[in-house]
Amino acid sequence: MEYVSPEGLRSDGRRPMEMRQIRAEIGAVSKADGSAIFEMGNTKVIAAVYGPREVQNRSQQMSDKALVRCEYSMANFSTGDRMRKPKGDRRSTEISLVIRQTMEECILTHLMPRSQIDIYVQVLQADGGTRSACINAATLALADAGIPMLDLVTSCSAGYLNSTPLLDLNYVEDSAGGPDVTVGILPKLDKVTLLQMDSKLPIDILENVMQLATEGCKAIANYIREILLENTKQLEYRRGS
Amino acid sequence: MLHNKSFVKKTKGGKVIRQVREHYLRDDIYCGAPSCTICNTSGARLSASPSTILVLDTNVVLNQIDLLENPAIDDVVVLSIVLDEVKNKNLSVYNRLRAICSNPMRKFFVFSNEYHRDTYVKEMSGETKNDRNDRAIRVASQWYQKHLGDAIKVLLVTNDKENKRKASEEGICAETVESYVKSLDRPDLLDLLVRPSSEDVEMEDVEDHRPSKRKIIYAEHKPMSEITSGLHRGIYHQGKLRVNRYNPFEAYVGSESIGDEIIIYGRSNMNRAFDGDIVAVELLPQDQWQGEKSMSIASEEDEDDDDVHLAPNSADVAPRTIPQQSSTGEINAGSGRPSGCIVGIIKRNWQSYCGSLEPMPIPGGSRGVAYALFVSKDRRFPKIRIQTRQLENLLDKRIIVSVDSWDRQSRYPSGHYVRTVGKIGDKDTETEVVLIENDINSRPFSAQVLACLPPLPWSVSSEDLSIPFRQDLRHLRVFSVDPPGCKDIDDALHCIALPNGNFDVGVHIADVTNFVFPGTPLDDEASQRGTSVYLVEKRIDMLPKPLTEDVCSLRSDVERLAFSVIWEMTPEADIISTRYTKSVIKSAAALSYVEAQARMDDSRLMDPVTTDLRNMNSLAKKMRLRRIENGALTLASAEVKFQIDTETHNPLDIGIYQIKEANQMVEEFMLAANVSVAQQILKSFPLCSLLRRHPTPTKEMLEPLLRVSAAIGLNLDVSSSKALADSLDHAVGDDPYFNKLIRILTTRCMSQAVYFCSGDLSPPEYHHYGLATPLYTHFTSPIRRYADVIVHRLLAASIGISKLPSVFQDRLQLTSIADNLNYRHRNAQMAGRASVELNTLIYFRTRPTDTEARVVKIRSNGFFVFVPKFGIEGPVYLTTRAEKGSGEWYVDEQEQKIKKMDGSFSYSILQTVQIHLEVVEPQPNRPKLQLTLI
Structure with missing residues (x-):
């Protein structure tokens, strides 16, 4: 299959180093303490954060830090074939764990001992890169909930097809079976908190691909910061000060 | 600008799913004209001030690719929608078009109209896909005209009547291919044109002089939907059609669904299928099955049946015969094997064919259009009707013709002239025909490829010596033994007696991978060519000459880089240890087989090289004996050798190639090196090694041999290679040639050995039947075989001196490389045989x-x-x-x-x-x- 034409265009008209259009919206779920919708092209994810609140299951309570829980799910209508997937299948469990670990890393849990923070993310539309989109949405929702964090966490994926590193794979490119590197970073601290890869890549190419994904993360971080700033201004305005 | 495309697709399981894909429209797609003031011209491909720019319609590309390949057609804009359509319809045309587009000599520019903001068109409701694409082409042409201004004429070339009409209405200049080519005033180009068979273009009276009483000769092909459902229900059987090389009216379709071959007799049953087509076959009722008995079946025309050929040396090249029903009175005696007729063609395998025109009188008042029948040199293909304006030039020429269509009314397919090879009977022409027929690239190496060569004159530098993994073996007494006159020496040997009575034996192979790096144009070219081709008086190299004859050739008295396999062997030829290393060697002598043999035989000679030779020979004999005990077959083939006149290059004498003990000695060590390397690379890379296997022949393949041996009262045991080897040894008659003859007959029952990727098969299938070894590969001739280059890289990676190139991580790609190597290898052999046949004829x-x-x-x-x-x-x-x-x-x-x-x-x-x-x-x-x- 040809994923990058000799003219340097991908199947959806992007160039290899280009990301899909991103869009974010804060406050999509009014009941939640913080919520956000994050879109990367046709991938659309909603995230809701509850907490910090009392720990539901006492035995899980920790006296020195907050408990972070995460639940990832895919809406039945998120894919074309409308499959009814059982809740808690292996893939969802794995992604839940990945998101929880990534977010736990940047939440200042020691400031909220004996409490619990719940992150719910649901994929509304899936078109590749759901993992990254979920992390980005969760970051926004956590920020919206006012939970103290070290930094924003942003994530982006990159792949390697037709001997070209490609940023932000869509579903078609993702299902090509090539290497798919998902990177999550703390942009201000310039630290990597998540690094996953499917398939294999020679080490020197991995570096290039990872670099590309990191650039993508930084671009997303800039966008998220803008959105947050905008949101804060709105809040300020609404308060009428 | 973002736009969503949505379409409905049916999955494999039969579900209908709506798919939505993003489609980004851009403003940074440029027009490709260097004179353009608006666009970025860095990627421009068109000429500086063209008078006309052509925009092609899909049907033009699909039908007239031979015309487009002619350098007279230039300044062409290829739209991405056209590329997409061509790709879906015909992949080989697509590849050819892509090749033109990427050729820096041609001015073809690909314009991604589908992603351009102004030229993207949205499908309107009620509009078919085809209409929408035609509209996109018109919109793009219009955009070009507006964008480039009036100084440059943008011409839409289309053979679609409707499209042309609409284009004219919208104010776009549009012409058909015919009228455009006519306007160029180049009569030779007109021959390249394909006559459209459909009613797309108003055909000028071309068909009129052929009376309307044209009758239907062939049955109609079933529509695709019916074929698919027929295949599902098991009424039809799908397979690749293979036409009997010796009888063009007999073909076979290997069908998996009935696990047998279906035989297709006669032209009407073959129903316009060509060799290599994927076809759907319906079985005939059993009473129509025929048992084939004679050399020919009723041929419709006066074509000769059988030619004299070189004796085949494996089952793959042997004429196929249908095993006859044993006459022991089985119930279905009389009925042969399943016969069928072709109901549809799933995939065409039309190519260009090489041959000549059937002689015919030159019509009076020539210079006009003449129809001629083209006869392919390969008899598996039917005659092809072509139209030409240069009949008188072509009658005595070998020409290449490609097929365009074959409708029900015509006995022969119609095609068009592509190019002339040369005069019939001329030796160079005929040799080129051999090359073309076997798809062998004999063009000189391109500048990019030559640029990858090391600077010449090349010699071993101190840098090469200072590399830690390269061992300095210049002090060893290394020598090579090759056929006389061999210039590409890729192997050399040494054999030193150790103080403990053992021998230090080394096989040194030219270190080609030190010069051919993965991913370079040189490597790509070599990988495409796959192997060097040896014709009777000519060699077509896989690598450029400076590498094969100088830099890599292990000539005597020069320092050369090598990849060495070094064993410690006991005098009983048991291998005690093996090591692999890159090395620097200096060959002491380049001997020919005859020389080496003479030295060994001359008992007065006691010089060191001769002693080494004798030691090696005694080791080799023991190794050989052991191999034969293990069941290796000593097969015989009737290879012939020509003595060529140095001036006329015509053969002076022919005779069977003599095999000397020295040949066997070298061969033995090469086999051992290959086996050792195969073990080593498989140990390190169990999933991506390139090995060579020789499948065990099946009962059916050995059937002809058994019938012959039964008839002459010889008892052959074919249960295993060991048993076969033993019974072959016992097959001695009163006639000295008898044993060889039986061996030759045995050899041609076997299929050929093939390369494969170790991850594709399970270990028991790695077996090499002929050599009776569980593992085998090719390591010893990297100058002339690409497989060896790959194995060199694998071996280098397995001993940790270099990284494994990324190709090896892609199993599909590796498999396709192995397939290509097999294909090239086979073609090279066929070409070699054809060349010998040609020379036999001349002789x-x-x-x-x-x-x-x-x-x-x-x-x-x-x-x-x-x-x-x-x-x-x-x-x-x-x-x-x-x-x-x-x-x-x-x-x-x-x-x-x-x-x-x-x-x-x-x-x-x-x-x-x-x-x-x-x-x-x-x-x-x-x-x-x-x-x-x-």
């Missing part, structure tokens, strides 16, 4: 000869003989064609004999006969060798 043209021959196959109207002296095989007819089936002769199946009815004469298999060899030309331009009994 016998002036020298009709009487000689001795052996009967190897009995047929109802004659038999096939094998001529040991010249290594050729061909038919001898006992009855002339006219009196075919007069019943004078009958075949005794059991005893493999053909007898005269009155019992006065009989010929049995393997019998010696005297024959007369002569070149005759029954049809013009098709000289052939004829064998007659004396």
Whole structure:
């Protein structure tokens, strides 16, 4: 299959180093303490954060830090074939764990001992890169909930097809079976908190691909910061000060 | 700008799913004209100030690709929508178009109109896909005209009537290919044009002089939907059509669904299918099945049936014969194997074919259009009708023609002229024909490829020596043994007696991978060529000459880089240890087989090299013995050798290639090196090693051999290679040549060994039957085989001196490389054989000869003989064609004999006969060798 034409265009008209259009919206779920919708092209994810609140299951309570829980799910209508997937299948469990670990890393849990923070993310539309989109949405929702964090966490994926590193794979490119590197970073601290890869890549190419994904993360971080700033201004305005 | 495309798709499971894909429209797609002031011109491909720019419609590309390949057509804009459509319809045309687009000499520019903000068109409701694409092409042409201004004419070339009409309405200049080419005033281009068969274009009276009483000759092909459902229900069977090389009216379709081959007889049953097409076959009722008995079945035309050929040396090249039903009175006696007829063609395999025009008088008042019949040199293909304006030039030429269409009314497919190779009968022309027929690239290496060569003159530098993994073995007494006159020496040997009585034996192979790096144009080219091709008087190299004959060739008295396999062996030739290293060697002597043999035989010589040779020879003999004990087959083939006149390059003499002990000695060490390397690379890379296997022949393949041996009262045990080898050893008759003949017959029952990727098969299948070793690969000739280059890289990676190139991580790609190597290897062999056949013909043209021959196959109207002296095989007819089936002769199946009815004469298999060899030309331009009994 040809994923990058000799003219340097991908199947959806992007160039290899280009990301899909991103869009974010804060406050999509009014009941939640913080919520956000994050879109990367046709991938659309909603995230809701509850907490910090009392720990539901006492035995899980920790006296020195907050408990972070995460639940990832895919809406039945998120894919074309409308499959009814059982809740808690292996893939969802794995992604839940990945998101929880990534977010736990940047939440200042020691400031909220004996409490619990719940992150719910649901994929509304899936078109590749759901993992990254979920992390980005969760970051926004956590920020919206006012939970103290070290930094924003942003994530982006990159792949390697037709001997070209490609940023932000869509579903078609993702299902090509090539290497798919998902990177999550703390942009201000310039630290990597998540690094996953499917398939294999020679080490020197991995570096290039990872670099590309990191650039993508930084671009997303800039966008998220803008959105947050905008949101804060709105809040300020609404308060009428 | 973002836009969502949505469409409906049916999955494999039959579900219908709506798919939505993003589609980004851009403003940074440029027009490709260097004179453009608006666009970025860095990627511009069109000429600086073209007067006309062509925009092609899909149907033009699909049909007229031969025209587009002609350099007269330039300044072409290829729209991405056209590329997409072409890709979906015909991948080989797509690849050719892509090749033109990427050729820096041609001014073809790909314009991604589908992603351009102004040229993207949205499908309107009620509009078919085709109409929408046509509209997109028109919109793009219009955009170009507006964008470039009036100074440049943008011409839409389309053969679609409707599209042309609409274009004119919208104010776009549009023309058909015919009128455009006519306007160029180049009559030679007109021959390249394909006549459209559909009613797309107003055809000018071309067909009119052919009366309307054209009758339908062939049955209609079933529509695709019916074929698919028929295949599902098991009524039809799908497979690749293979036409009998020796009888164009007989073809086979290997069908998985019935696990057998379906035979297709006759032209109407073949229903316009070509060799290599994927077809759908319907079985005929059983009473119409035919048991094939004679050399030919009723041919519709006066085509000759069998030619004299080189004796085949494996089952793959041997003429296919259908095993006849054993006459032991089975129930279904009389009915042959399943026969069928073709109901549809799933995938065409039309290519360009090489041949000549059927002689015909030049029509009066020439300069006009003439129709001619083209006869392919390969007899598996039917004649092709072409239209030409240069008939008088073409009649005595070898030309290339490609097929365009074949409709139900015409007996022959219609095609068009592509190019001329040269004059018929001219040796260079015929040699080129051999190359073209076997898809061998004999073009000189491109500048990019040559740029990858090391600077010349090259010599071992101190840098090469200072690399830690490169061992300095210049002090060793290394020598090479090759055929006389060999310039690309890729292997050398050494053998040193150690103080403990053992021997230090080394095989040194030219270190080609030190110069050919993965991913370079040089590597790509070598990988495409796959192997060097050896013709009788010519060699077509896989790598450029400076590498093959100088830098990599392990010549005597020069320092060369090598990849060495070094064993410590006991005097009993047991391997105690093996090591692999890159090295620097300095060959002490480049011997020929004859020289080496002479040295070994001359007991007075006691110089060090000769002693080494003798030591090696005694080791080799032991290794050989052990191999044979393990069941390796000693197969025989009838390889011939020509003595070529140095001036005319015509053959002076032919004879069977003599194999000397020295040949066997070198071969033995090469085998051992290959086996050792195979073990090493498989150990390190169990999933991505390139190995070579030789499949165990099946019962059916050995069937002809068993029938022959049964007839002459020889008991062959074929249960294993060991058993076969033993019974071959015991097959000695009173006749000295008998054993060799049986071995030759055995060899041709076997299939050829093939390369494969170790991850694709399970370990028991790695087995090499002929050599009786569980693992085998090719390591010893990297100069002339690409497989060895790959194995060198694997070995280097497995001993940790270099990284494994990324190709090896892609199993699909590795498999496709292995497939290509097999294909090239086979073609190279076929070309070699064809070249020998060609020279045999030239040789016998002036020298009709009487000689001795052996009967190897009995047929109802004659038999096939094998001529040991010249290594050729061909038919001898006992009855002339006219009196075919007069019943004078009958075949005794059991005893493999053909007898005269009155019992006065009989010929049995393997019998010696005297024959007369002569070149005759029954049809013009098709000289052939004829064998007659004396």
